[in-house]
Amino acid sequence: MNRALTAFLIALLLSVAHAAVPVRTIxxxxxxxxxxxxxxxxxxxxxxxRSSGTPLRVWIGSRPYAPACALLDGDWALTFRLPKPQPERSPPVPDLRLPQEGLQDVVVLPSSQHLTVSNGTTERKLAILPPGAGVLAIRNGKKMGLLPSSEPINLSRLxxxxxxxxxxxxxMSDQLRRLERGLRGIDLKPVYQPSAVKVLPGGSLCEDTVIQGVQLPAEVRADLGILIEQAYGDSIIVAPDTAKQPPGGQDGQMLRRAGGTNDLAWKSIGLTSVMTSQRVSSVTVSIIDTFDGQTDAFAHQTQLDGQPYTMRGHGALIDQLxxxxxxxxxxxTYTPACDAKGTCHIVRIIEGLCQAAAEARSQGQVIVNLSFATPYDHPLLKRAVGEALQAGVAVVTAYGNSDRCALRPSSLLDYCNAYPADWTTTMDTKGYRGRxxxxxxSEQGNATPQSFQRGEPRWTRESGRATVTQYQMSVATQPTLLAPGFFWLTPPHGATQQAPAPAAYWGTSFSAPLVTGALVRWxxxxxxxxxxPAQLKCNDARLDLRRFTDSCT
Known part of the structure; x- marks a missing residue:
């Protein structure tokens, strides 16, 4: 047998040995x-x-799990529980037992084999929900669905x-019965009732929808996914607290900036101290964040230059930028939809987006700044963003930082989503009046280059040696455009306090408001x-205000 044929047969045997087991249902x-x-x-x-185990492993992203096995209608049913999350710590530490939140691969392999990029898949089959989520139920127009009235409904009725x-x-059958028993006495209560009268053709989330919700108790919270599956259509969905701020939670390493100024950032986007404007048309900016226009209690524990650091305020700094x-x-206008820990309430975000849509239809041009993201493709949030765009609103959202993706050596096998940012591609094809x-x-405002991009790798260099701190991950979309991501800003302070010295803020949360400001200028x-996007840039992917005057050089 010649060498070429031998090599081919060996390669064929290896490819068969490493082939993933077909998955029928999840x-x-x-x-x-x-x-x-x-x-x-x-x-x-x-x-x-056998129920005690099988020589198979189920991989979700880069995490393997050992399942039990049972015969079911001629197939094998593999069952296992995801680990419970670790208690919150400060600063937060990634729980490496859990798969990355959002859409992920599911691959079944013999336990002797490891998952690689070659035997993985590109089809995202399973959504990993955030821990501690509640549920929402919706009633739209005359389609009552699960909600025959605005009265509370008991979840066990599902x-x-x-x-x-x-x-x-x-x-699974035993768990379904336990879940049904655990839901008795848990009632959904109204959490959103639109006040507007005018209804868009085909019904509207903002004007024709009642939302009921409840935070699930700990004993049934883990099986939220089963509850969603048991409901019909999208009548039961995740909420109310599934959106998380991306406040620059990753450590700010080697970000020393002489004098604490923003000159590099302003120069890079062509910002001048004098703005000429004929104020031809009025514009409203809606900030949906941690800020109510006067106070901002947000505080985030992180590190700066290797030292403990508290980033105080979020929405107030977006307002400044x-x-x-x-x-x-x-x-x-301000909608304080996010609390001091950075948890954002979906219903409050919907209220802010619906208010922006109403203002756009009645008063003119409106820009919404959304410096938050959720890994979960939330159907209600998506509808609210779509209705704002349909009304002509410009919605500016943060793309998300690399710390949104769990730290794993094999993280190329995980997937990193952040919505609303990842809806840009699909929503651009809808023909909305808004955008x-x-x-x-980007890095153009940093004296020492740093990467904040979601999905991009990060590393640090000490004693001449580079160490990877965040591996590259797969992402669904690329940013519409880039803007500086590191600033020295004045933290929020009380009325009786002396204004504090400028402090460091970084991440895509603080890049988004530069584009919001550019749209105001527009x-x-x-x-x-x-x-x-091309009309906001000069010769590369970065925001450049010189484009407005055609003075790109």
Whole structure:
């Protein structure tokens, strides 16, 4: 046998040996930390299926899990629970037992084999839910669905028609019965009732929808994914607290800036101290964040130059940056949708977006700044963003930082989402009057280059040696455009306190308001419609205000 044929046969045998086991079904298709997961596969030759275990491993992203096995309708049913999350620590430490939140791969392999990029897949089959989430139920227009009235509904009623779908393993069937019992006495209560009268064609989230919700108790919270599967359509969904701020949670390493000035950042975007504006048209800026216009209690523990550091305030600093880029102040409105820990409430975000849509239809041009992100493709948040765009609102959102992605050596096998930023591609094709911008953090304002981009690798250099601190991860979209991502800003302070010294702020949260300010300039310069990304840039991917005057050189 010649060498070429021998090499081919060896390669063929290796490829067969490392082939993933076909996955028939996944139940539920959304799972929270601690939740039970059931995966059915075809029977495997030379392997034994037993409740105590099987020589198979289920990989979710780069994390392997050892399942139990049971026979089910001629297939094998693999069942296991995701680990429960570790208690919160300060500063937060990634829980490496858990898969990355959001959409992830599911791959089944023999336990002797490791998952690699070659035997992984590109199809995202399973949504990993945030820990501690609650539920929302919706009633839209005349379609009552689960909510025949605005009265509270008991969640156990979802099981009144019986268990949905096909047969399940004994482990999953037992869990379904326990979940039904655990939901007795848990009522959904109204959390959102629109006040507007005018209804868009086909119904509107903002004007024709009642939302009821509840925070689930700990004993049933882990099986939120099963509850969603048992409901019909999208009538039960995750909420109310699934959006998280991206406040620069990653450590700010080697960010020393002489004098604490922002000169490099302002020069890089072509910002001048004098702004000429004919104020042809008014514009409203809506900041949906931690700021109510006067106070901002947000505090985030991180590190700066290797030392403990507290980043105080978030939305208040976004307000500062917008006013710096667009000093001819527009009208500002504030929706404090996020709390002091950076947890953002979906219903409050919806209220802010719906208010912006109403203002755009009645008063003119509106820009919304959303410096937060959630890894979960939340259907209500998506509808709210879509209705704002339909009304003609410009929505500027932070692309997300690399610390959103869990720190794993094999993290190329994980997937890193951040919404609303990852809706830019699909929403650009809808023909909305408004436009959605996803803003990344570039390096042009940094004396020492740093990378804040979601999905991008990060590393530090000490004693001449480079150490990777964040590996590259797969992402769904790229930023619409980039803007500086490191600033010295004045933290928020009380009325009786002396103004504190400027402090460091970094991340895509603080890049987005530069684009919001640029859009204010766009409107005040008398330009019509919202600009395409190319109209906000000169010769590269970065925001450049010189483009407005065609003075790019």
């Amino acid at each position: 139940f539920p298709t959304q799972v929270a930390p601690g939740g039970l997961l059931e995966i059915t596969i075809p029977p495997q030759q030379d392997m034994v299926c 099981f009144a028609p019986g268990i949905r779908g096909r047969n399940h393993s004994a482990a 917008i006013r710096t880029v667009a000093p001819t102040a527009p009208l500002f 959605l911008y996803a803003v990344g953090a 409107v005040q310069a008398g330009k019509s419609g919202w600009p395409k």
